Amino acid sequence: MALRIIVVGCGRMGAHLAQVLGEQGHQVCVVDDDPNAFDRLRPDFPGRIVIGTGIDEDVLGDAGAAEADTTLLAVTSDDATNFMVGEVARHLFGIRRIGVRINEPELEAMMVDAGLHPINVPALVARHINKLTDSTGKGA
């Protein structure tokens, strides 16, 4: 099923996510306040772009945040910005599926309490490395 997805932040992570999700057939809109950031998307990027800061209600509105069944991914490199984008999406637009990238693992529990889904990058990398070392340990 094609989802409506807003990706906030068109850095390396955001651009990659937007590209992959767009190619999977989802309806993607990517938001960044730096117009040059969209250069990271491939010319065949199938989604929409909105220039502006994702913490701004009007910008998220332009990106389609008010539409039903929207998923939002806040993946800028700044934890505080991602948190604020997530809170605006949740409290001012009533979005329920919100992924928030965090680089500070200490923030994970609070994000969960706030009803946001933390994408805890250091923990994910650590888990991945654990799997890698486990499997080499077993000689796999």
Next chain:
Amino acid sequence: MIVGGGKVGFHLSRILQQQGHEVTVIEKDPGKMEALERELGEAAMHGDGARPSVLETAGCRRADVVVAVTGDDAVNLLISQIAAKMFGVQRTIARLNSPRNRRIFAALGVEGTVSSTAIIADLIGREVATRELHTLLSFKSGEITIIEIDLPASAPVAGKSLRDIHFPEGALLVSVLHGDDVILPTGATVLEADDRLIALCSHATEAALRTAVLGT
């Protein structure tokens, strides 16, 4: 507890200290620490106030009020929420740098949001000249403000001692910045051209204070 040791955080800390409150101010930038430590002593603490463990070490759990006054609204919102949700702080105040963010702050119950830019916009709207007078911080939705006045040589109070100057009721001179020195004002303090005055006043007194100090 104050997070952000810039201009607003520094002056706010001084005022609260002078009022007898136990203040801790957390600043991330090591370059600002020397001045903060010199003026505020042990109250100044170095660290990233947007990290829960830093807030906890600084005694956030015991704080009656946490005030986030960095220049970044998202950081201020995050700090207020960490303080309220993780450490049970009853009262959190965050500085709003952009009035556009007022709605989300209110929706999250961040109390007493302060917005110096809104006050400045308000002043401009009322056609009050703000050239030598800047609002640093306002409380209670703008009823009480901390302002900064740069004293030109033409000011009627330049060269006078404080005991000879009549300040309007409702205005309190908090400190005088003379070059790099911070002077705690007494009656004998003499104001000089290029001094910077920091004053606490009610919104209603601002125009009278301006007239008394600048003569305009």
